[in-house]
Amino acid sequence: MALKVLTIVGARPQFIKAATVSRAIRETSGLSEIMVHTGQHFDADMSDVFFEELGIPKPQYHLDINGGGHGEMTGRMLMAIEPILQSEKPDWVVVYGDTNSTLAGSLAAAKLHIPVAHVEAGLRSFNRRMPEEINRLVTDHLSILHLCPTTTAVANLAAEGVTKGVHHIGDVMYDATLFAIGKAERSSTILSKLGLKPDAYALATVHRAENTDDPRQLRAVVEFLREKSRRLPVVIPLHPRTRLAATRMGVDLNGLQVIRPLGYVDMAKLLHHAVELYTDSGGLQKEAYFHRVPCVTLRDETEWTETVEHGWNRLWRGADFLDRKDIDEYGQGRAAFKVVDLLRGAAVAR
Incomplete structure (x- = not known):
């Protein structure tokens, strides 16, 4: 019988990572x-388009759980995921990253004694005020397979006493980038649609709660982006959460080129030809390096410390860029196949 893998996703970055492993x-x-x-993520711009562009099979189960506080959302997900696991009886549950979907999936599986594989294990911001940090910590300590993108992530787990089932596989996001950029260069017309020329604009994204839930913080971020826009246009595909927060708080986005959220292929094209990226997204910090675009992280810490140490990233309130060097942590674009090999090998060992 085939080894049955049950994959749990719920947010844009997870769709992209899962696409590579699903292939x-x-x-x-x-x-x-x-x-x-x-x-x-339920908005078509944040969900459906990724399944279509990246060739992800249509989900057998769509739970339609969104909105509410972290506890409410996670609880509703737990209630919905548990009977699916009881019915499907998978050999593995695979979760990605650090969202409420990640936490709910790993909790439901662990309570039913189904082994969990965590793709992107071991990342730490060391800021427990971030909901994502709590999700990472709990998921890693429930998982059987820890699939780490970097050696720093391996060291973080070791510092917490997690050494069994830990593997440095490289980054599945690099696999995804290699897939997307070829397609983007062939088919995306986003630059002409927006009236942009290569190497003549910057790109920005803002979505994390630490930036969108505090009016003073959101105004500070927007003012930083506005200051940057005096030098060259700043294009910001606006996350639904940020749009609602800006409207509710009366934060003026004038001076920025605000557009709707984009699919992965159009976003890859925009990032590939940008002069600089300003973001609070963990995934985009890395993607910027894959496209060799300098990144300014709109947070006070980053999980991707190697991007700072190698001069491709800096914190917006921190020191300037260090000298740039290549990063050899992320693999050769075959991380997804390492995930599959480890799932098969660990299943045989069990």
Whole structure:
């Protein structure tokens, strides 16, 4: 019988990561996949377009759970995921990153004694005020397989006493970038649609709660971006959460080129030809390096410390860029197949 992998996703970055592993599963004999979409990102611009562009199989289960506080959302997801796991009886549950969907999936699986594999394990900001940090910590300590993108992530787990089932596999986001940029260069017309020329604009994204829930912080971020826009246009695909927060708080976005959220291919094209990126997204900090675009992180810390140490990233309130060097942590674009090999190998060992 085929090894059954149940994948739980719910947010934009997870769709992108899961797409690479899903392709590897489909290309490997002896494995099958059940996809569960919690619905955490429900807007078509933040969800459906990614499944279409990246060739992700339609989820067998769509839970349509979004909105509410962290506890409420996670609890509703737990209640919905548990009967699916009881019915499907997968050999593995695979979760990605650090969202409420990640936490709910790992909790539900662990309570039913189903082994959990965490892709992007070991990342730490060391800021427990971030909901994402709590999700990472709990998920890592519930997981059987810890699939780490960097050696720093491996060291973070070791410092917490987690050494069994830990593997440095490289970054599945690099796999995704290699897939997307070829497609983007061939088919995306986003630059002409927006009236932009390569190397003549900057790109920005803002969505994390630490920036969108505090009026003073959101105004400070917007003013920083406005200051940057005096030098060259700043394009900001506006996250629904940020749009609502700016409207509610009366934060003026004039001076920025505000557009709707983009699919992965158009976003890859925009990032590839940008002069600089300003973001509070963890994933985009890395993607900027993959495209060799300098990044300014709109936070007071970053999980991707190697991007700072190698001169491709800096904190917006911190020191200037260090001298730039290549980063050898992220692999050769085959991380997804390492995930599949480890799932198969660990299943045999058990």
